[in-house]
Amino acid sequence: MRWYDEHRRRHLPWREEPGPYRTLVSEFMLQQTRVETALPFFQRFVDRFPDFASLAAAPLDEVLSLWAGLGYYSRARNLHASARAVVAAGSFPDTVEGLRALPGVGPYMAGAIASIALGQDVPTVDGNIARVLSRLHAFAGSRAKVWPLASLHVPPGRAGDHNQALMDLGSSICVPRKPACMICPLRTHCVAHAEGRPEAFPVLPPKRRAPRRRALAAVWRRGDTILLVRRPAEGLFGGLYDLPWTFDDHDAGPSALQRWLTEELGVPFEVGAQLGTVRHTLTHMRLELQLHVVEGEGEPRLRSFTAARWTDPAAPGELGLPTLARKALRMVIAKS
DNA sequence: AATACGGGGTG
DNA sequence: CACCCAGTATT
Numbered sequence: 001m002r003w004y005d006e007h008r009r010r011h012l013p014w015r016e017e018p019g020p021y022r023t024l025v026s027e028f029m030l031q032q033t034r035v036e037t038a039l040p041f042f043q044r045f046v047d048r049f050p051d052f053a054s055l056a057a058a059p060l061d062e063v064l065s066l067w068a069g070l071g072y073y074s075r076a077r078n079l080h081a082s083a084r085a086v087v088a089a090g091s092f093p094d095t096v097e098g099l100r101a102l103p104g105v106g107p108y109m110a111g112a113i114a115s116i117a118l119g120q121d122v123p124t125v126d127g128n129i130a131r132v133l134s135r136l137h138a139f140a141g142s143r144a145k146v147w148p149l150a151s152l153h154v155p156p157g158r159a160g161d162h163n164q165a166l167m168d169l170g171s172s173i174c175v176p177r178k179p180a181c182m183i184c185p186l187r188t189h190c191v192a193h194a195e196g197r198p199e200a201f202p203v204l205p206p207k208r209r210a211p212r213r214r215a216l217a218a219v220w221r222r223g224d225t226i227l228l229v230r231r232p233a234e235g236l237f238g239g240l241y242d243l244p245w246t247f248d249d250h251d252a253g254p255s256a257l258q259r260w261l262t263e264e265l266g267v268p269f270e271v272g273a274q275l276g277t278v279r280h281t282l283t284h285m286r287l288e289l290q291l292h293v294v295e296g297e298g299e300p301r302l303r304s305f306t307a308a309r310w311t312d313p314a315a316p317g318e319l320g321l322p323t324l325a326r327k328a329l330r331m332v333i334a335k336s
Numbered sequence: 337a338a339t340a341c342g343g344g345g346t347g
Numbered sequence: 348c349a350c351c352c353a354g355t356a357t358t
Contacts (some may be wrong), residue, residue, distance in 0.1 A: 033342085033353075075341095075355085091357045168357085234339085238341090280343095281342090283340075323343065
């Protein structure tokens with residue numbers, strides 16, 4: 001804690017003006033996301049939506065548009081729903097159980113917000129804290145089993161600072177590989193360091209390699225624009241705009257795209273030249289999206305998709321586009 | 337306990 | 348290119 005109080009505390013926008021709203025927004029953004037990545041998104045987000053009321057009043061499309069590029073879009077949907085729940089309830093939850101009931105708030109966030117924004121003496125465990133405590137105790141158990149250890153360390157009255165100090169320590173000194181044990185304030189207490197094997201902890205579950213998946217996308221031109229569709233609310237890139245595309249794992253080729261497109265958009269299509277291939281890696285797959293020019297007559301009708309827009313690929317404007325769609329648009333422009 | 341769900345970083 | 352990082356919901 002002394003390490004944290006004396007100059008090691010990171011200065012972050014959500015720490016300058018702590019409070020339930022900014023803490024909630026920052027924690028949603030920081031799930032699975034590095035501080036440096038989330039920073040510009042946080043600024044834009046709270047500029048546009050400074051409080052619960054403005055966020056709750058906004059249409060989901062606008063929230064997703066600000067989230068576009070940050071990933072894990074269910075977080076944006078859950079944050080929006082949480083803001084509406086807070087406004088409907090008339091107050092911010094004041095217990096861990098109440099926080100846990102907000103959509104998208106799990107055990108880590110509930111503990112983090114209760115300790116940081118509500119000043120309660122509760123522990124929390126994220127990847128950083130799990131790593132620090134696993135090493136401190138040379139503990140080889142899973143993430144879930146670190147919680148009892150975390151409870152042991154919570155100092156009465158300063159749980160919020162304590163939890164943030166552990167996270168800062170984990171992200172700056174007790175890092176996954178080549179931790180800086182020589183300058184670590186916990187060095188003299190750390191069992192893993194004493195045993196000379198800090199990198200042996202934490203013990204992580206084995207990871208499988210993401211399979212490679214092929215997909216076919218349609219570039220349907222009309223004048224200077226191409227067709228973008230809004231994806232279903234749930235699932236991959238849920239609620240965001242995208243080129244229409246479908247998986248083609250069995251390599252069926254253009255005929256598969258033709259059939260799928262006609263079914264999905266309600267008009268007959270012909271599939272033309274291949275524009276190129278966009279590669280994009282997600283957590284659970286490596287996607288190879290092959291772009292094809294298609295020709296169709298009339299206006300699209302909607303089945304799975306929830307909206308369709310003719311859009312200038314060079315100026316998609318406020319449309320919420322995932323990074324994969326942005327890559328695809330860049331290729332469309334390059335081949336124009 | 338396993339899987340879906342983005343995107344960015346480093347070597 | 349390969350490998351690494353990191354919460355929640357769902358099943």
